Amino acid sequence: GAVVSQHPSWVICKSGTSVKIECRSLDFQATTMFWYRQFPKQSLMLMATSNEGSKATYEQGVEKDKFLINHASLTLSTLTVTSAHPEDSSFYICSAAGRTYEQYFGPGTRLTVT
Amino acid sequence: RKEVEQDPGPFNVPEGATVAFNCTYSNSASQSFFWYRQDCRKEPKLLMSVYSSGNEDGRFTAQLNRASQYISLLIRDSKLSDSATYLCVVNFLYSSASKIIFGSGTRLSIRP
Numbered sequence: 001g002a003v004v005s006q007h008p009s010w011v012i013c014k015s016g017t018s019v020k021i022e023c024r025s026l027d028f029q030a031t032t033m034f035w036y037r038q039f040p041k042q043s044l045m046l047m048a049t050s051n052e053g054s055k056a057t058y059e060q061g062v063e064k065d066k067f068l069i070n071h072a073s074l075t076l077s078t079l080t081v082t083s084a085h086p087e088d089s090s091f092y093i094c095s096a097a098g099r100t101y102e103q104y105f106g107p108g109t110r111l112t113v114t
Numbered sequence: 115r116k117e118v119e120q121d122p123g124p125f126n127v128p129e130g131a132t133v134a135f136n137c138t139y140s141n142s143a144s145q146s147f148f149w150y151r152q153d154c155r156k157e158p159k160l161l162m163s164v165y166s167s168g169n170e171d172g173r174f175t176a177q178l179n180r181a182s183q184y185i186s187l188l189i190r191d192s193k194l195s196d197s198a199t200y201l202c203v204v205n206f207l208y209s210s211a212s213k214i215i216f217g218s219g220t221r222l223s224i225r226p
Binding site for chain 2: 034043044046049091093095097100101102103104105106107108
C-alpha cells in the first residue's frame with residue numbers, strides 16, 4: 001500500500017503554545033487529505049477534509065481558527081493546533097487518498113498538552 | 115440513525131473459528147466501501163476494498179449487499195494476530211461533494 005508519513009510522532013507542549021503536525025504522502029499524489037482525532041478507547045473522529053489548493057472543510061463542532069489546516073501541495077498537509085489546552089491532548093491521525101478513495105493513514109501524532 | 119453502524123462487539127472467539135461482522139449504511143448513494151483494521155494505539159490500515167461482486171483475500175472475504183445496504187467481512191480460520199478493531203468505511207456523494215464516514219468499529223479478540 002501507499003506510504004504516508006506524519007511528523008512528529010509525539011509531542012508534549014505547554015498550555016497556550018501552538019503545535020504543527022505534518023502529513024506527507026511519500027509515493028503518491030493525494031488529491032484529498034483528512035485529519036482525524038482519536039481519544040482513548042473511542043473511534044476516529046473526522047476533523048476536516050482538505051483538497052490541495054483549497055480551503056479545508058471542517059466537521060461540525062471543530063473550530064477552524066483553532067485547528068489550522070494547510071494543504072499546499074499534493075503531498076503535504078499540515079495541521080496546527082493553536083493555543084493548545086490540556087483538553088486538546090489526543091491522538092491526531094492524517095490520511096491521504098487518491099482518486100479511488102482508499103485512504104492510507106499516517107502513523108499518528110500523540111499530543112500531550114501540560 | 116447513524117450513517118454507518120457497526121456492532122461494537124467485542125467478539126471473543128477461539129483461534130481457528132470463523133467470524134463475521136456486518137456494517138449497515140443509511141445512504142443509498144454510497145459509492146465505495148472499505149474495511150480497515152486498527153490495532154490498539156496504532157493508525158488504521160486498509161484491509162480491503164469491497165466491490166459489488168464481493169472480493170476475497172486469503173482468509174478474508176468481503177461482501178456488499180446494496181439492496182439491504184450492508185457490507186460484511188468474514189474471517190476464516192482466525193489467528194491470534196487477527197485481534198483488532200475492524201472499521202467499516204463508506205464513501206458517498208453528498209451535495210456534489212464526496213463524504214467519507216467511518217463506523218465506530220467492531221472489536222475482535224481471538225483467544226488461544
